[in-house]
Amino acid sequence: MTQGFSFDLHATDGKARTGVIRTPRGEIRTPAFMPVGTAGTVKAMLPESVRETGADIILGNTYHLMLRPTAELIDRMGGLHRFMNWHGPILTDSGGFQVMSLAELRKLTERGVTFRSHIDGSRHELTPERSMEIQRLLGSDIVMAFDECPALPADRTRIAESMRLSMRWAQRSRDAFGDRPGHALFGIQQGGLERDLREESAEALKAIGFDGYAVGGLAVGEGQEAMFATLDFAPDMLPVDKPRYLMGVGKPDDIVGAVKRGIDMMDCVLPSRSGRTGQVFTRHGVLNIKNARHREDPRPLDESCTCPACRGYSRAYLHHVFRANEIISAMLLTWHNLHYFQELMAGMRAAIAEGRFAAWEAEFHARRALGDIEPL
Numbered sequence: 001m002t003q004g005f006s007f008d009l010h011a012t013d014g015k016a017r018t019g020v021i022r023t024p025r026g027e028i029r030t031p032a033f034m035p036v037g038t039a040g041t042v043k044a045m046l047p048e049s050v051r052e053t054g055a056d057i058i059l060g061n062t063y064h065l066m067l068r069p070t071a072e073l074i075d076r077m078g079g080l081h082r083f084m085n086w087h088g089p090i091l092t093d094s095g096g097f098q099v100m101s102l103a104e105l106r107k108l109t110e111r112g113v114t115f116r117s118h119i120d121g122s123r124h125e126l127t128p129e130r131s132m133e134i135q136r137l138l139g140s141d142i143v144m145a146f147d148e149c150p151a152l153p154a155d156r157t158r159i160a161e162s163m164r165l166s167m168r169w170a171q172r173s174r175d176a177f178g179d180r181p182g183h184a185l186f187g188i189q190q191g192g193l194e195r196d197l198r199e200e201s202a203e204a205l206k207a208i209g210f211d212g213y214a215v216g217g218l219a220v221g222e223g224q225e226a227m228f229a230t231l232d233f234a235p236d237m238l239p240v241d242k243p244r245y246l247m248g249v250g251k252p253d254d255i256v257g258a259v260k261r262g263i264d265m266m267d268c269v270l271p272s273r274s275g276r277t278g279q280v281f282t283r284h285g286v287l288n289i290k291n292a293r294h295r296e297d298p299r300p301l302d303e304s305c306t307c308p309a310c311r312g313y314s315r316a317y318l319h320h321v322f323r324a325n326e327i328i329s330a331m332l333l334t335w336h337n338l339h340y341f342q343e344l345m346a347g348m349r350a351a352i353a354e355g356r357f358a359a360w361e362a363e364f365h366a367r368r369a370l371g372d373i374e375p376l
């Protein structure tokens with residue numbers, strides 16, 4: 001384990017776990033949800049407001065930051081924490097997944113990926129070595145190994161070849177990362193939905209040795225049932241004493257199902273992106289603020305929520321500012337959504353610590369099944 005970085009499990013309930021990751025920049029209570037700060041900002045939120053929602057750590061995207069404003073510029077400005085004024089831990093992805101989903105004219109070789117920027121068409125290369133360099137320049141606290149992730153469905157041969165390439169890249173990532181006290185490097189398990197490929201990948205990663213392990217290659221189009229079926233076995237293959245991170249997940253019920261299966265960390269753009277499109281998450285499921293039913297409704301989004309949107313504003317107001325395309329709409333709805341996701345995590349942490357996760361989960365599903373409050 002890297003010096004200055006540790007993970008302590010405090011309690012387990014079934015496969016669900018709660019604990020704390022310690023880093024020089026602060027503690028991360030697990031299970032943890034990481035808001036996504038794609039381009040050096042969690043959109044529509046001040047960093048201190050993100051912290052107020054209960055977030056211990058945020059995620060930054062290597063792909064976006066390397067293209068604009070560049071990792072070298074951020075380094076000259078004192079690193080990503082100082083640049084964006086977030087002083088808690090930051091996890092950065094490796095760039096591999098977003099190159100595959102966003103960049104143009106990609107060319108994949110043993111060495112890495114060359115591509116053209118989706119912003120200005122300029123040519124770039126990402127390799128395990130370059131990804132490690134970029135994440136070092138950014139000053140990331142948790143660095144992700146560079147990997148390749150095929151979209152599902154894909155045939156077994158393609159998934160196996162891709163996984164084995166990712167394992168060779170994992171070794172190169174480890175070598176290039178070197179020894180950096182206070183900074184952690186996580187490996188990424190691949191292998192699609194195939195149990196034996198997941199096992200092969202886990203064994204390869206454990207032989208290399210990482211500070212934490214991600215379950216990669218899920219939430220890429222396979223659906224919740226297939227994802228849960230894979231999570232029924234994939235996390236168990238990873239070391240019990242290291243954090244397990246499920247990348248890019250997800251909806252509240254995905255998150256609950258993942259925690260139930262032994263996942264400690266997650267990230268997703270859903271709460272922040274939805275805040276800009278009028279989709280609101282509450283204990284009662286999802287509502288859309290642009291619907292006419294909210295037009296003269298004086299009630300808050302959720303009467304039990306303590307976020308600024310619910311304490312100070314009616315559904316009628318939130319409906320109005322959304323329809324009028326006012327900036328405060330994205331600010332308030334994003335705050336509410338991030339607050340809801342963090343409350344969800346806090347609720348699970350408490351339930352696991354007290355050995356009542358099953359009862360907590362039953363109540364979570366029962367409340368959602370009731371749906372939003374009746375229209376006035």
Ligand SMILES: [Zn+2]
Binds near residue numbers: 301302308311336339
């Ligand atoms: Zn709220």
